[in-house]
Amino acid sequence: TSWNSSDKLSVLLNTGNMVEMSKDETVNGFTATVSESDLNAFKSGSIVYGVNNNSSDQITTSLLDGKINTIVDFTGQNGSLDNISKYDLMYGAGYASNAIRFHHKVCVMRFDLSSSLLSGKVTSATFVFVPSAGSPSLFADKETYNFGDTSDSTIVDATSYTLSNPSIDVVDKKASVYLAIPMRKAVSGILTLNLTCTNSSAVKALTLSKNITITNKNFYPA
8 A cells, every 4th residue: 555644653563562653755664763672673573563543543552461452433424535544444464574464454335325316415414223133233433452462352332323514525416425334244234324415506405314224244344
């Protein structure tokens, strides 16, 4: 991938220390000022672990019990594609002497809307999910990861999600809404979408509602 100039990495070393690295001038390069022991840890050939935590992202990291404690806060989404990058947690594990491959850890849902009733801009949208018996939830307020020699995550579930001040253009009666969610497996239930389109030439906003049946679907990181 190509990293943004403001991207940062939190890197866990085999010494148990966490180093904060900033993007340098190269396409995939990061730099940090480290102690001699940390420098030796990079050179030793031991495995390292890293996650991104740009200061403008909804991702925070800290060192906890020898692991990178990483929190993704899913709130504040506005439904635009550009906004997704704030929630796009990337995780990599490997050796400092080689290129480290990073993987996405959250799923991105894209809702493609098409209706003769759509016009102007999508100015509000709420998603409500009612899971079937035994099914996991679809939405979350946050997910907490602990990355290291073993990894785990804990999700704070949410039954609904409301976009924050969306302004999504409707073009030719169509619009797309993007939403970051945690990885989920075997999801079943009813997803209700309520949205409002506001046309500057209209006196009143037009409200649309749609129910979507989800049956045993997997939502993978991508």
